[in-house]
Structures are given as C-alpha cells and as structure tokens.
Amino acid sequence: MKKIFVLDTSVLLEDPNSLFSFEDNDIIIPVVVLEEIDHKKRLGDDIGRNARRVSRILDNICKKGGHLQDGVELEGGGILKIELNHKDFEKVRNYFNQMSNDNRILAVALNILKEEEEKNSNRKVILVSKDVLVRVKANALGIPSQDYLSGKIITNHEMYSGYETVEVSSLIIDKFYSDGFLDLTLESISNQIIYPHHFLILKDEAGSSKSAIAYMNPDTQRLEHLRLSEKDIWGIRAKNAQQKMAFELLLDEKVPLVTITGRAGTGKTLLALAAGLYKTEELNIYKKLLVARPIVPMGKDIGYLPGDKEEKLRPWIQPIYDNLDFIFGRHKNSNIEDILVGLKRLEIEALTFIRGRTIPNQFIIIDEAQNLTKHEVKTIVSRVGEGSKIVLVGDPEQIDHPYLDSSSNGLVYLVEKFKEFEEGGHINLIKGERSRLARLAADIL
Secondary structure, eight states: OOEEEEEOOHHHHHGGGGGSSSSEEEEEEEEHHHHHHHHHTTTTTHHHHHHHHHHHHHHHHHSSSSOTTTOOOOOSSSSEEEEOOOOOOOHTTTTTSOHHHHHHHHHHHHHHHHHHHHHTTTOOOOEOOOOEEEEEEEHTTOEEEEOOOOOSSSSSSSSSEEEEEEOOOOHEEEEEEHEEOOOTSSHHHHTTTOOTTTTTEETTTTTOOOOOEEEEEETEEEEOOOSSSSSOTTTTTOOSSSHHHHHHHTTTTTEEEEEEEEEETHHHHHHHHHHHHHHIIOOOSSSEEEEOOOOOOOOGGGSSOOSHHHHHHHHHHHHHHHHHHHTTTTTTTHHHHHHHOOOEEEEEEGGGGTTOOBSSSEEEESSSGGOHHHHHHHHHHBBBBBBOOOEEETTTTOSSTTTTOOOTTTHHHHHHHHHHTTEEEEEEOOOSSSSSHHHHHHHHH
C-alpha cells in the first residue's frame, strides 16, 4: 500500500531531487516549508543554491499541468501535494505551545495521520526530516518519522578506512621482508578487497610480535614496503602506523588526491602541512602551498566581525597558524609571523576566496573538509589544475554545517567515490597524538 511522506525543509535543502526519491508513494510538503525555502533562496552558499533548485523543480512540475494544492502526479507514480489546509495547531499545542515552523510542520503531519486513522485507510504517514529534534518531537506525538537516507553515502559508519589488519603466517612476513614485496595471489591475501594505494597491516597469526605494513602499488599490482614515510618531514616524524601510511600518500606525487580523516588530535592537519612545506619549500616540486578552510560559523556569520579581510579571517584560520607554530616552534627565537612573511610560497585563505579559481602546480590543503557538501567538494576538486596535489582533511564526526551529518558530508562522499581509482588515496587516523589528556577526552567525552 502506498505511504504518505511529509517532508521537512531540511530534506529539500540537502537534496532538491529528494522529491523523486520516494517511488510511487505520495509526498506532502507543508506550506511553511515553502516559506522557509523562500527565506533561504537569496543566500550565496550551497543552502541558497539548493533552495533555488527546489523552486525551479516545483515550477517545472507546475508547468506540466495541475495544481500543487490539489496534487500533481510525479513520473514515479506518486502524488506531490502542497498542504495548505492543515493549520489546526490544537493537537500539537497540548505538547508544544510555541507556534514555531517546526511545530507547524509537526501539526500538518499529525493532522494527516489522524485523518488517515479516521478513514481506516491503513496508509502509513511518515515525517521525513534531517533534524534530529524534529524526529524526537514527532516520536513524542506518536508520528512515525525517519531520517532522509537517500543522501547518505555510507551506512552504520562503515567508511572506507584505507587499510586492513590481516593475520598471516610468520613465513609470509619473513618472505615480505626478504623479497621486498608480496603477490596478491597469496591465499591469505587473495580474499581481501584491496583498492589502489590500500595498506595492509600484516600480523603473525600465531601471536608473535612479528608484523609489517604493506602498501598496494597500483603500478606493479603487488604489495610493497613503505618508501617515503620513514624519515623526519620538516621535523615531524610519524608516531604510529596510520601516520606512516598518511605520509606515504602525502609524499607520493603520483597520488594527486589524498583524503585524511580522524578525530581531533590525530595529526591530520599537521602531517599535511609538514608534507606540503617539504614539497614546496625544500624540494621545489610545487610552486605554492595553498591552505584553506571552509567558513562554517557556530555563532554569527563572519560578516559581523570588525576589520579588513585578514582580520576577519584570522579567527577561522587560527588552527592553521597553531599547527605552523608547532612545526616552526622548535627553533629558538622563532616568531611565526616573521616566518610566514619569509615563506613566499605559502598562502592561507578561507575557502570562499579560492572557489572558481584554476590552481595549477600547487600543493593544496583543505582543512575541516567534513563541513563541505557534495556539490562544494565537486566544485573544489574539479578546479585543481595540472601538476597540483590536493589534500582534504577532517573529522566526519565533528560537523558544524546545519544540513550535513557524519554519513552525508562531502568528505565522506569523496572518500567513497575515489577509493577504487589510483588517482586517490585515503587513510583514517585512529590514535590521538596531541596529549594524553586529549586522547582521554576524545575517548570518554
């Protein structure tokens, strides 16, 4: 039997094409949702772009004939309807007194649910929302609700990690060290899904301390030793196996796209900056190191800050300066401002100011990339010029963007889409190296 889905504003602003994702079921859009979308359409960011996209889609549906307040049939067989009549707030007022937009959407869903129950139609009415609190409120009112799942790239947090731990016999580990490589046809390895630039941590199945890190070289199609990660890079040395893997990808010019994920304190940005400085300032492989972060405020927008562009941006890009200060801070009498003046090849920008540029022969680092949408990631990566390398780092569990979550953000989208291609490499850092306190806080808080 067909279901009735009531869509929240957050669903349409994340995916304007969500209107076509519910097969032959009926879709109800409360009129307050249109009001919220109308308020967002003048924004210059991805939310504004999606609001305008929703408006165009609805306009095109109207042009095909019919009135949305009466219901218009979609290509999939379902009916799309703008609900204008369910303004009865009494059933919701018993629980939530405030006449907020969220509560008005809940009132629409609740009234439709009651109507279907009175008709004994057995049709399920489901409220679809990306907003967790809206779903919690719906649950309190007895309204079935669910997250919008079509926009998710992964489920159950099963994001590609870039490496696997495999138990093998000690003889295979000895062979790996003696020969310098392993064939993928080995019985204990052949059943593994191994992507280009994939890493395997080989451990002795008998329980001894023997172990090795193997790297899938797409050029030779075999597992080889790490080649690039065993030395200090601008004073930074890898402290664990995953950081070694990250350096291997960061220092390999044959991998133009690198993604690094991990919780706070795992060294994502620090490793990327050290590799970028090494490749630009020391080896002269790239003509410039460009570092950028998306501006996603947790409070007021950046426009409320006083000063010129540099003064406005400084609070947002301060974490970049903190990492640079750590790299250069071991030198006595070093002043980070003086050092940055001397580094002519280093450019630090807000992501707002690099979109639309073509960036050739540069080492590009995008910090806090988990706050990017799929569209923004596509826009950025597709602008990378010839001879450039781009590195995106972030923590998918630490989202500040109002319409993204850990399984639908642009960074996760990029990781999953590129894992099968030799142009991309990924590693997930798991061990915090900032301090003992930071590791404990990340684990228990």
